[in-house]
Amino acid sequence: MQKVYINGSSVAVINSAQLDTTEQWIKINLPKIDSAVIPPAATRRMSKAVKMGIICGLEAMRQADCPNPDGILVGTGKGCLVDSDKFLKAIGEQKEDFLSPTAFIQSTHNTVAGQIALLTKNSGYNMTYSQGRISFESAALDAYIQLTMNEQVSLLVGAVDELSDISIEINQAIDKDQINDTKDIQTEGAGFFVFSNQKDSHALGELKDIDIYRNTADHTSEKQIGEFLKRNQLTINQIDTIIYSSTTVEAPFSTGSPILEKINKIKYNSQTGIFDTDIVFAFDLALKRLNDQTFSTSISLNEGKIQHDQNILICNFGEQNSLMLLSRC
């Protein structure tokens, strides 16, 4: 079985300073796309989801020095929400008459993966997963399996989710009638990575394993983490940091396992807000820590101190859960 390395990493999330607000929805400010890469006329038609995908995707490929990966895999919880909303609204307002197809064409969930392929002339494997908060992990699992089985050598793997004004309005209208039980700020963002089964000078870390599962009464996350680490010949005290997200009501580490208590834990959503595929931020943060980089925002619990992390466990707890193990390579 081949090993899987991460050779390039680029994320776009909001600046954490933007979270100091009473707003419940915050959009990301995107840099301009170089007109040499895409003509301005074309970028004007592109939704933010596509733009974020292209910016991060191209940057990850540049970092990895991998201009033509064997395929492109994208996860997205909500897909191309802006164009989908736009077309829905037009159907209603125009009573199904004289509709322009543009929004419909761009509303398809696989638009981001398709547009990156079109832009880079990539005729390889092209996949789009949409499964709520485990959309990125679904894509990552597919890539991981293909690379370990040596079906492919390098794959661009990423995720993107955008906010839409129409959806924000709809949500706000509902919130007027219902008590909003969550204080989480909804945001948007993207993250792309080059996965490869070849280790080269660009390698940022090794993706040792990935798992997606649901909890049952007799199968808790702690039990699953134990089994997951065991199959990777690791014990919990060899994990230096756990980076996690949780949308469940019960606290994921509440049972007070003494070893678990000692491990440095980072709940990253306080820095990124919430979007379906925000786990890409955790993935990028883990890679930075494995390479002794302090993070630019105040995310680290021990700010300024280089961590020398060897093994990082990324956990996503929700309706379905995921575990990803990243190690120094």
Add this chain to the structure above:
Amino acid sequence: MNNAIAVTGMGMITAIGDDVAQNYHSLLRKQHGIKPLQHIAGKHQAGTLVGEVPWTNQELVEKLGTTVPKYSSRTSLLAAIAAKEALTQAAIAHLGNIPVIMGTSVAGMDIFEQYFPHLNGDRTLIQRRDVGDSASVLSKLLGGNGFATAISTACSSAANAISFGARLLLSGRVERVLVGGSDALSRFTINGFDSLMLLSDKPNRPFDRNRNGLNLGEGAGFLVLESAKALEKMPKPILGYLTGFANANDAFHQTATSDSGDGAYLAMKEALTISGLVPDAIDYINAHGTATENNDRTEAIAIQRIFGDNVPSFSSTKAYTGHTLGASAGIEAIYALLAIQHQLAFANLRFETAMEQPALQPVTDHRSSSIKHVLSNSFGFGGNCSTLIFSDAESLY
């Protein structure tokens, strides 16, 4: 064959039947399901021709015989009916932790759009719109507690779901998977294809020179795939094997295919390589064949590039069911397996005149012959091209 991927269950619902047996009999009788739209109110009702499942949502719930979550989408109901049939055939009483991989293009849009934009003030509808919600609901409706994920690559979604399920088996992570696709007709997609001027005002005529567009359809098709290890533990009848699967990108245009059919060519070529078969071994092609000007021409070009002068029997069954989008590859995977089971290449309805270039002639009457290997194509927006190859149970041993 340690790497063999066996099909042990199949289930479906389409405009031409509520289960696999009914679908087969409709195919045999050349009975199509293309009729004026009934269930969606608005401009297209009673006028636009579609391949619609004749039952209301309430009737589907009754067929399913179980309680369903609030605002369950038609996509989820169709999926549950098809998946239940597949599990029953595979003698799987409880889904348990068997993964569910579902292909769909718009999932719960059918229910979401009915209440848009006010949504009855109910957050559940926002959740129902999520493509992934349909896979979660399906898994739960079947009593599952395992991994569930959805693939959304437009009209090739189900083919890609079947392929990912196969990879999960090959990786040794699991021994059984439930895979397939489901899509309900929605005002969203009907108006989308109408705005693209791709809808025909007549029953569609795949590969005919005078074809003028597609009819949308709805339905679901699911398979149970099992590894050799699973079958060692619990032997059961094998309906066929998935021997080839591939996906490639045309990288040409968001909605149109390239003139040389590059993506389709690459997908077919790679699926053949994986199966270890030479093109001549393919006995029947269940084509994507949507009956749009662009698809049928470029698919035929790609088929000719692969098969040269020896193009096998081919047809598009979308003349019967309409184009069921994200479900089509699940439905057509079952038609491919039925072709092997009954040694029959299904007739391409309403074909009269061959296209000018290439002048390929589909099967116009059911053709009885030895069918060991069937190739099934599915292509979608975003240049997404997928090919599956199914083989009979004997030919592997």
